[in-house]
Amino acid sequence: MLVVTEETCRNLITREDAFTAVEGVFAAMASGEAYNFPVIREAIGHADALYGFKSGFDRAHGVLGLKSGGYWPGNEKRGLTNHQSTVFLFDPDTGRPQAMVGGNYLTAMRTAAASAVSIRYLARPDARVLGMVGAGFQSTFQMRAAAAQREFEKVIGWNPHPEMLSRLEETAAELGLPFEAVTLERLGAEADVVITITSSFAPILTRDHVRPGVHLACMGTDTKGKQEVAAELVAAATLFTDEVTQAVSIGECQHAAEAGLIEEARITPLGAVVNGAHPGRSSPDEITLFDGTGVGLQDLALASVAASSARDKGLAIELHL
Template sequence: MIIVPEREIADLMTREAAFEAVEKVFAAMAAGDAYNFPVVREAIGHEDALYGFKGGFDQAGLTLGLKAGGYWPNNLEKRDIINHQSTVFLFDPDTGKAKAMVGGNLLTALRTAAASSVSIKHLARKDAKVLGMVGAGHQATFQLRAALEQRKFEKVIGWNYHPEMLPNIEKVAKEAGVPFEAVELDSMAEADVIISITSSFDATLMADHVGAGCHVACMGTDTKGKQEVEAALLQKATVFTDEVAQSISIGEAQHAISEGLITEGDVHQIGAVINGTHPGRTSDDEITLFDGTGVGLQDLAVAASVVDLAVEQGRAIEVDF
């Protein structure tokens, strides 16, 4: 079995490799060549933690496995480690033997950023100039770096529940040579692309905060009850997602469906746009929305990629298991 420790991931995995892996697996899902297993996600009754498993099988890439981990909200304050903790396990689909164990913390950040970046590539207007950020935590910095590579953005505007955290994303924007401005939520109407990356259980971004022609990537809702955007926004938008079943059960679409504003048939796979079986954006005034719930196949795709890189570079640890 191959082990790729967390400490090796930063030197092995690039944003470009993560983007390619996620884009390919989204396409495979839409083509019916890959599928996710049901998600297990539970509050464990200790440290306010949420713990669970996400897994799946990509028949096209012959990738089988799962990610185990979750969210420990007290980690940063109590232990000075990030709140999201996870490990990816890969198995040989021919034999079922354990194939690899891979540190999943940075990979999770990279694959989540890659997912929104894929949605921007395929759904945002080509002339998008203003990028809006709702959220300024650890994951927001990864989101912003990846998004800035997809269009020639001329300005980044940002809002966060805790304004003192906005320098996190301001620094990333300035490093990329793009001006940054802290704004109130109603100023998000100026944005051509908005990324929402919070852990909110109450809608923050409202329908009237989003202007015509905007592409919105909702990346924080991955649990029943969580909500980042007003349900009415999904009614106004053409809605895409990584996986429909997750979007309607644990993603943003859960709220719009429960309120009767949309149906399951109104939610489309982003992979269908990648494959060319869905037209995606059809006008400059259309609002598009990507509900990024985070699927196990994303984790497996980037983990398999990093294992290949580790072997190629002689940095993989091999153990008899």
């Protein structure tokens, strides 16, 4: 069995690697060649932590495994990322363990890649202003991945804790883009693409905030009760997701579904657009929304790339079990 450390993953995996792997998972899921198993995610009653498992099997790429981990809100004070996870890969032919791969960096990369895939396939070609709602650890990954998909001319941002917006400003500067902190009203009025990446349990963006033609990548809601945008805004959009059952149970669509504003049939797997089975955006004025709930198959795909690359480059630790 191979062991691939966090540091090795950071040195090996690029945004292009992440995009290609995640795009392939979307396609495989939509074609029925890959599927996720039910998610287990629970509060453990200690350190305010959420802990769980995401797992699945991608027959198209021969990847089987699980990601174990969760969210520890006090970690940042300890100099650690709040999200902690490890990916385990198994041989689908024998069930033997193949690799144990650090999952923190890969989780950040695959989450950003998922929203980037949605931007590539759903945002207007002439999108020029990127709006960021949230300025936590994941926000920098999101901005960098998004910037590769359109010729953005400006980044605008909002965060419930304004003192954290310097993180967005610094990342935008790295990308050669001007940044401005704005109100939610201005963000909704000016942004062509909006990424929400918070841990909110109450709606931040409302229907009145968002203008026609915007693409929303809602990436923070992955647990029962979480919410970043109002149910009425979800209902007003053309909806896409990574996995429909997760969208209506733990994703951004859960609240609109519970209120009877949408039905599952209105939500399209993004992989159907990737595969060409669905046209995606149908008009310049359409509001499109990608509900990124986070699927284990994406973690497994990127961990498989990391394990193969580390093995080939002699950077993996090999254990004989």
